[in-house]
Amino acid sequence: MLADLATEAYPLARDWVLDLVETLRTNTRAAEALTTDKLAWKRNMVRTAILLAHPAKG
Template identity: 65%
Template sequence: MATNPTVSDLRKVSEVTHGEITAAVDAVLADLKTEAYPLAKGWVLDLVEMVRTNEQVTIALKSDQAQWKRGRVRAAILLAHPVKG
């Protein structure tokens, strides 16, 4: 595994589950005040930073198209680099 893995990398080696990724997506869509979001097994993702640095998510969050919004947030989370807490 890479020294700076993405959430997708962690999913491939079962460090993070599909359900945990879905919960992170739900957290972004429900309340974007969450900075240090615990994924699993000590991995933490800064959701605010993930949104701030991803223009597509910023645009999607302003949309009224729920599925498109959810898909963009999920893609950004999969590409994000969590840290070991």
């Protein structure tokens, strides 16, 4: 479940990671979507937040 992320950093490519916890924390709509039972809206908002996120060189 997205509300119980096991790790913060997910590798994307060599030396590049995405911090999903920070991504969802800073995206108000995605964070709000995690608290609803509307699965399609939740999935779309979280996916959008991930697509808009800025990976970091790790």
